[in-house]
Amino acid sequence: MKDEIGNLYIADAIIALSILFIAMIMLNSLVSLPNPTYSDISHNSKNAQDIMEILSGKVDFKDHTFLSEITGILKDNKNSKKSIREVSQICDDKFGELKLSNYRFVESNKLDSKILSESGDFSKADRISVATRNYDGYSYTLYLW
Numbered sequence: 001m002k003d004e005i006g007n008l009y010i011a012d013a014i015i016a017l018s019i020l021f022i023a024m025i026m027l028n029s030l031v032s033l034p035n036p037t038y039s040d041i042s043h044n045s046k047n048a049q050d051i052m053e054i055l056s057g058k059v060d061f062k063d064h065t066f067l068s069e070i071t072g073i074l075k076d077n078k079n080s081k082k083s084i085r086e087v088s089q090i091c092d093d094k095f096g097e098l099k100l101s102n103y104r105f106v107e108s109n110k111l112d113s114k115i116l117s118e119s120g121d122f123s124k125a126d127r128i129s130v131a132t133r134n135y136d137g138y139s140y141t142l143y144l145w
Helices: 002-032 036-056 066-076 081-097
Strands: 103-107 114-119 129-135 138-144
Touching: 036 066, 036 129, 036 138, 066 081, 066 129, 066 138, 081 103, 081 114
Parallel strands: none
Antiparallel strands: 103 114, 103 138, 129 138
């Protein structure tokens, strides 16, 4: 008789522990689910920063950065219309390599907010990601959407 009661206690404890274990797993999965809203915002805000980091970064000490290259062209030619067209073509090619579809690249210090390159309709832009880098007195701003 005592053995049968012991078996019931063991079965009851196993059922209670199973229910507790299932509840803990459900709570853990609920807490660890990602919120897509925060993920989207985080991803979009880093886009322009990532691209500008690529444009201003060097591979080694002998390389020139993209920003130093276009700044050199503008500075050497005293911001002439010909140098602006040349820089615009270089920017179009570079952003084409990076496969960007909706962007605007602006120099806002020496050229009075001259748009050097753009693609897409800026007036319909919903979420805009912005990054700015300065190089040798020139201030370049990239807008992505």
